[in-house]
Amino acid sequence: MKIFRCSHATGGQTVAYGKLRLTPLARLICTIIGMSSAANTLAAVDPVEVATSPVFDSGFLRGMGQDIDLSRFAKAGIVVPGTYTLNITLNGKERIRQDVRVTDVEGNQHFCFSTADAKRWGARLEQLPDQEQVARVLASDCVEVQALIPGASFSMDVAELSGTLSIPQAYAGRVKRGYVDPTEWDEGITAAILGYHGNVFRNERDGADTTTDYSVNINAGLNVSGWRLRHNGNYRDSDDGPSEYSSQNSYAQTDIDMLQSQLTLGEYFTPGSDFDSIPFTGIQLASDDSMLPESERGFAPIVRGTAETNAKVTISQNGNVVYETSVAPGAFVIDDLYATGYAGDLEVTVTEADGREKSFIVPFAAVVQMLRPGSSRFNIASGNYRDDNLEDEPWFTQATYRRGISNKLTAYGGGILAEDYSSALAGAAFATPIGAVAFDATFTRAKGLPTIGSGEDAIGGDLNGQSYRISYSKLLDATRTNFSLAAYRFSSEEFLSFGDFARLRENADSASLRERNRFQVNISQPLGDYGDFNFTGLTRNYWGDQSNSTTFQLGYGKGFSWGYMNLTASREMQDGENNDTYMLSASIPLGSGARRPMLTTTATLDDDNNNSIRSNLSGSAGEYGEMNYGVYASRSETNNESDNTYGGNLNYRTSATQLGASYSHGDDYKQYSGSATGTVVVHSGGVVFSPERGETMALLVAEGAPGAEITSGQGNRLDGNGEALKAGLTPYRHNPVGISPRGLPVDVELQTTSQNAVPRRGAVVRLDYATISGKPLLLRVQNPEVPFGASVVDADNQAVAMVGQGGLIFLRGEHQGLKVVWGQSSQESCQLNYQVPADEQGDNPYVQVEASCAHG
Numbered sequence: 001m002k003i004f005r006c007s008h009a010t011g012g013q014t015v016a017y018g019k020l021r022l023t024p025l026a027r028l029i030c031t032i033i034g035m036s037s038a039a040n041t042l043a044a045v046d047p048v049e050v051a052t053s054p055v056f057d058s059g060f061l062r063g064m065g066q067d068i069d070l071s072r073f074a075k076a077g078i079v080v081p082g083t084y085t086l087n088i089t090l091n092g093k094e095r096i097r098q099d100v101r102v103t104d105v106e107g108n109q110h111f112c113f114s115t116a117d118a119k120r121w122g123a124r125l126e127q128l129p130d131q132e133q134v135a136r137v138l139a140s141d142c143v144e145v146q147a148l149i150p151g152a153s154f155s156m157d158v159a160e161l162s163g164t165l166s167i168p169q170a171y172a173g174r175v176k177r178g179y180v181d182p183t184e185w186d187e188g189i190t191a192a193i194l195g196y197h198g199n200v201f202r203n204e205r206d207g208a209d210t211t212t213d214y215s216v217n218i219n220a221g222l223n224v225s226g227w228r229l230r231h232n233g234n235y236r237d238s239d240d241g242p243s244e245y246s247s248q249n250s251y252a253q254t255d256i257d258m259l260q261s262q263l264t265l266g267e268y269f270t271p272g273s274d275f276d277s278i279p280f281t282g283i284q285l286a287s288d289d290s291m292l293p294e295s296e297r298g299f300a301p302i303v304r305g306t307a308e309t310n311a312k313v314t315i316s317q318n319g320n321v322v323y324e325t326s327v328a329p330g331a332f333v334i335d336d337l338y339a340t341g342y343a344g345d346l347e348v349t350v351t352e353a354d355g356r357e358k359s360f361i362v363p364f365a366a367v368v369q370m371l372r373p374g375s376s377r378f379n380i381a382s383g384n385y386r387d388d389n390l391e392d393e394p395w396f397t398q399a400t401y402r403r404g405i406s407n408k409l410t411a412y413g414g415g416i417l418a419e420d421y422s423s424a425l426a427g428a429a430f431a432t433p434i435g436a437v438a439f440d441a442t443f444t445r446a447k448g449l450p451t452i453g454s455g456e457d458a459i460g461g462d463l464n465g466q467s468y469r470i471s472y473s474k475l476l477d478a479t480r481t482n483f484s485l486a487a488y489r490f491s492s493e494e495f496l497s498f499g500d501f502a503r504l505r506e507n508a509d510s511a512s513l514r515e516r517n518r519f520q521v522n523i524s525q526p527l528g529d530y531g532d533f534n535f536t537g538l539t540r541n542y543w544g545d546q547s548n549s550t551t552f553q554l555g556y557g558k559g560f561s562w563g564y565m566n567l568t569a570s571r572e573m574q575d576g577e578n579n580d581t582y583m584l585s586a587s588i589p590l591g592s593g594a595r596r597p598m599l600t601t602t603a604t605l606d607d608d609n610n611n612s613i614r615s616n617l618s619g620s621a622g623e624y625g626e627m628n629y630g631v632y633a634s635r636s637e638t639n640n641e642s643d644n645t646y647g648g649n650l651n652y653r654t655s656a657t658q659l660g661a662s663y664s665h666g667d668d669y670k671q672y673s674g675s676a677t678g679t680v681v682v683h684s685g686g687v688v689f690s691p692e693r694g695e696t697m698a699l700l701v702a703e704g705a706p707g708a709e710i711t712s713g714q715g716n717r718l719d720g721n722g723e724a725l726k727a728g729l730t731p732y733r734h735n736p737v738g739i740s741p742r743g744l745p746v747d748v749e750l751q752t753t754s755q756n757a758v759p760r761r762g763a764v765v766r767l768d769y770a771t772i773s774g775k776p777l778l779l780r781v782q783n784p785e786v787p788f789g790a791s792v793v794d795a796d797n798q799a800v801a802m803v804g805q806g807g808l809i810f811l812r813g814e815h816q817g818l819k820v821v822w823g824q825s826s827q828e829s830c831q832l833n834y835q836v837p838a839d840e841q842g843d844n845p846y847v848q849v850e851a852s853c854a855h856g
Contacts, residue, residue, distance in 0.1 A: 079102045079109060079156060081103055081104045081109075082101075082102055082752075083100070083101045083102075083752065084099065084100055084101075084102065085099050085736075085754065085756070086156065086161055086162055086163040087161065087162045088164070088165050089162070089164050089165065090165045090167065091172055094325075096121075098113065098117045098120070099113075100112065100113060100154075100156065100163065101113075101142070102156075110144060111144060111145070111154050111156060112143065112144065113143045113144070114184075115143055115183065116180075116181035116183050116184045117143070118138065118143045118148060120179055120181065121165065121167065121173075122173035123149055123167050123171050123172060123173055124172075124173050125148075125171075127170075127171060128149065128150070128171060133147075149167055149168070150168070151168040152166060152168065152171075153166045154166075180293070180733060182257050184758045185255075185257075185759075185760050186759050186763060186765045187223075187226045187255075188760065188763030188764045188765045188766065189223070189683055189766045190223060190683070190684065191223050191682065191683040191699075192221070192681070192682040192683075193219075193221040193222070193681050193697075194218065194219070194220050194221075194680045194681075195220075196216060196218050196677070196680075197216070197217045197675065197676075197677045198214075198215070198216040198217075198677075199215050199216075199673060199674070199675045200212065200673065200674050200675075201213045201672075201673045202672045202673070203669065203671050204669060204670040206668040206669070207668075209239075210239075211238065211240050212238070212239050213236070213237070213238045213239075214235075214236070214237040214238070215234065215237075216234070216235045217233075217234045218232070218233055219231075219232050219693070220232075220233075221762070223762065223764055226254050226760075227254045228252065228761075228762040228763075229252050230251055230252075230762075231247070231249070231250040232247075232248040232249055232250075233245060233246060233248055234246050249266070249269075249279075250267050251264055251265060251266030251267055251268045252264070252265045252266055253265075253761075255760055255761065256285065259285070260292060261285055261286055261288055261291075262285070262286055262288045262761070263284070263285050264283065264284045264286070265282075266281065267279075267281050267386060268280065268284055270286075273368065273400075274425055275398065275423070275497070275498070276497045276498070278381070278396070278398065278498055279385070279387065280381060280383040280384060280385060280386050281383050281393075282381065283383060284379070284380065284383075285378075285381075286378070286379040286380070287376075287377040287379065288761070289377075290730075290761065291732050296372065296375065302334070302372075302373055303315060303334040303348055303362055304332070304334075305332055305350060305360070307327050307332060307350055307352065308352055309352045309354065311350050312324065312325070312327075312350075312351040313325055313327055313334065313351075314348070314349045314351065315334070315347070315348050315349075316346070322346075346362040347359060347360075348360050362407075368438075368471075369402065369410055369412055369427070369438045369440075369471070370404070370429045370436060370438070371402055371404030372404045373404045373405065373406050373407060374404055375403075376402060376403045376404070377402045378399075378400065378402070379398070379400045380397075380398070381397070381399075382395075382396070382397040382398075383395070383396070384396075385498070385499070387502065387503070390502065390506055391506065392506060393502070394419060394501075394502050394505070396416055396417065396418035396421070396498060397416070397417050398414065398415070398416045398417075398498075399414055400412070400413070400414030400425075401413060407431060408430060408432075409428060409429070409431075410429040411427075411428050412425075412426075412427050413425055413426040413427065416498050418498065418501075420446060420447040421445070421446050421496075421498060422444070422445050423442060423443065423444045424442070424443050426441060427440020427469075428440070435472055435473060436472070436473045436474065437470065437471070437472050438469075438470070438471040439470045439471075440468075440469050441469075442467045442468075442469075442495075443464075444463075444464070444465045444495055444497075445463070445464050446463045446496050446501050447461075447462050448505075449461060449462075449463060449501075449504055450504070450505070452514075459494060463494035463495075463496060465491065465492045465493070465494035465496060466491070467489060467490065468489065468490050468491075469489040470488050470489075471486070472487070473486070482523065482524045482525070486520070486521040486522075487519070487520050488517075488518070488519045489515075489517070489519075490517055491514070491516060493514075495514075500514065514542055514544065515540055515543075516541050516542055516543050517540065517541050518539070518540045519537075519538070519540075520536075520537065520538045520539075521536070521537050522534075522536050523535045530558065531558030531559075532556070532557050533554075533555070533556050534554075534555045534556075535552070535553070535555070536552065536553050537550070537551065537552030538552070539552075547575045548573075549572075549573065550571075550572070550574075551570070551571070551573075552570065552571055553568055553570040553571075554569045554570075555567070555569075562588060563586060563588035563589060564586070565585070565587075566585050566586075567582075567583070567584050567585075568582070568583045569581070569582050569583075570583075578607070579606065580606060581605070581606045581607075582605045582606070583603070583604045584603050585600060585601065585602040585603075586600070586601050587599070587600045588600075590617075595619060595620045595621065595625055596619065597617055597618065597619030598618055598619060599615065599616070599617050600615070600616045601615045601616075602615075610636070610637065610638045611637050612635065612637070613634065614632060615632065615633055615634070616631070617630065617631050617632070618631075623715065624713075624715035626652065626653040626654075626714055626715040627650070627651065627652050628651045629648070629649065629651075630648060630649050630650075631647070632646065632647060632648070633645070633646040634646070643666060644666070644667060645665065645666040645667075646664075647663050647664035647665060647671075648662065649661065649662035649663075650662070653715065653716075655690075655715070655719065655724070656678065656691065657676050657678035657689060658677040658678055658691040659676055660673075660674065660675040660676075660677070661674050677691065678690055678691050678692070678693065679692060679693050679725060679727060681697070681764060685701070685721075685723070686721055688719060688723045688725055689719070689725075690716070690724065690726075693727060694727030694728035694729070695731075695761065696727075696730070696760075696761060696762055696763055697725050697726060697728075697729060697759075697763075697764050698737050698757045698765045698766075698767050699723065699724075699725060700718065700723065700726060700739060700767050701723050701766060701767065701768050702718055702723075702769035702770075702771050703722045703771060704722055704748050704771050704773045705722045705744055705745070705748045705750065705769070705771050706718050706745070707743045708739050708740065708741065708742070708743050708750070709742050710726060710737075710739060710740070711738035711740050711754070712738075713726065718739070729757060729759050729765075731759055731760055731761040731762075731763070732758070732759075733758065734756045734757075735759070736754055737754070737756070737757050738754035738755075739753055739769055740753070741753065746775065746776070746846075747773060747774055747775040747776070747812075748772070749771065749772045749812050749813075750770075750771055751769070751770040751771065751772060752769055755767045755769070772812050772813040774812050774814055775812075776810065776811070777811045777812070777836065777848075777849055778809070778846050778847070778848045779808070779809040779810075779832070779834055779849050779851040780806070780808055780848065780849070780851065781803065781807035781808075781809060781820070781832070781851050781852070781853050782850060782852050783807075783853040783854075784807075786803055786807055786820050786822070786830065787803065788803055788804065788805055788807075789803060789822070790802065790821060791803075791821050791822070792809055792811075792818055792820055792821075792832065793821055794815045794816065794817060794818055795815075795817030795818075800818070803820060809851070817831075818831075818832040820832055820853050826855075827855065829855075830853035830854055830855050831853065831854050832853050833851060833852050833853070833854065834849050834850070834851035834852075835849070836849060837849070
């Protein structure tokens, strides 16, 4: 231990502190000494080795000849107890974001992690020598690194809100990127939910009756005991027609953690990735990708290589670094890449310790069917086909399964079984040097069907059909041309999807539109400084006498210093007739700033010489952008007749709902509309309103804190009960949810402003934010023997404040039995006495009160 001396004119006072780290208080002491007199100097004398712990001489902070007990500041790195969200570096390479709770027990600090956080470190806990100790630590509410893993350590940097975690190599595994332990998934509270979107339209036309239409779309639900009950429907009413309510679906859903899937009962639909999506009433068990870590979703290849030394591995795609890590000498495997799209080869660079580099390419192109090696997805559904237009809704069972075999192969298949109908599908997706290709074949058999069509095209009775599909995806590195999707499908004349079969068996005319060939393609081509080009197209033809149809669109866009320009040309071909349309648009920002308005002008022209031009000015206003507005004017010419229209719209977001209004005026009509959108949640504590709609939500509760703003809430605030909803959370992920002190009443203080929510799908997670209520008090202690830096403690001996310069003490809230303590003896403490005036309410942010401190 080194000692440095802060020289003092009156006699060489000495402050001892550690060589490696100087605490803030030590710096303050030396600064005060240096400023205490013009003759004082701050100098370092020759270091003297001592074996004692660091100590501070409190003589420089002596008040009326009494020393202050500064033992609590003797150790470097002291952190105020509380919960901190840190960016933690693990073994110098992996970075994870976790919460740590700091506690102080008899002067010793403890850094506490949760059990779930400890499991995210990827340590080989099963290889630790004392498994009983491991079980005890993991079962506690304070998992300390050194208590769990021998030789491990953790340090915290409060200023940077960061931490350093070191785990011995013998026990170090690999951090699971994006992993959230299922024990953290929160099913939320019991709550009733109503999401709504209501509209009213009023039309006034020359020479016609004025009509008013009403509609309300609702999403209702009840969360209870891990189940989510949902109902979706729509109500319509009109002056010129009857009112009606249409139910879209009603179902109950819950998580099956072990299978990483959702169990659904009621009216729902099957996925449409293999077979066509089927609406049904029954039961379904289906994989849920959102339960998987980010590093296990979608498709990304496994990267294998060899390092000669402790090397750095860098993986890039399209010139962007997507992954970087350190590896030990020998063979390495990287199998937790995030899905980065469907195309773009991976360039892997291994940088050895001596600076040598070697690179190789891992081909990467994917179609939607591809999975990571070893990953699988499944779906099982059984029930009745759901169609309100059918009197007889046939029963069916469907099952599909997909498995990633290797980097280059994914196999998939499935089947549908119903009365008088069966279907089987088999396919595979391949990663090839020229791109990703998926091919599958579907075979169907239907019995006892009525006749379809007439003459030579008539078919019926027992039908056996086939359908073949091929998909392709590739990014051409040389030209950066991206075939994001190219798919072709051929279906034989007797091929029927299950939906076609269900309609055909009841009404022969309803299934007459049967697709024969379909080809679709999406291509994008960046042109560097010259802009971007894209092409989309779809062509279809049908069995029987149905006409063929083709639609495609060419687009070109480029940004300029003044804004952005886009040009598109599209063609629709049907029944031998072509319809071409050309559109030119330009968007120009007006002014500067994040909320500057945007002027967009669009001109269109078709091959019949019909044309139009429209200008729209849109933007947002308000401190949080809570108001959006738009005004427009347009002129069109059709069949040599012109029409002028203009109008505007306005949307305003409050803390309870989102309101909208619009007005349109044409040559022979006027239209007015109004809307309201939001969510209502009823829970055991009351009712809370929100302008947001979303499946997964957090209920924020801060009692006594009405008016506080929700972080990133576009002006959304806590209501009069101190409650608010935050919608749109990502299920099974850490979602930071915060409350800003801005807008709080002056007599309320938040003890924490941010929390992490890890909701299950559709959950309403309750987050309680502790508050301290009471108008701030600034006490001025008259007793001259109360020194600067003394502690103020309550009746439970918990520190609540410190004595500042001039005997000032800042307090908030009501406290009983406050004492000022500056030493160990009874003479080094006193009882704090003060009286808050009855007229303390006023415009001042705090109340100044005279106080005295008497020995007990």
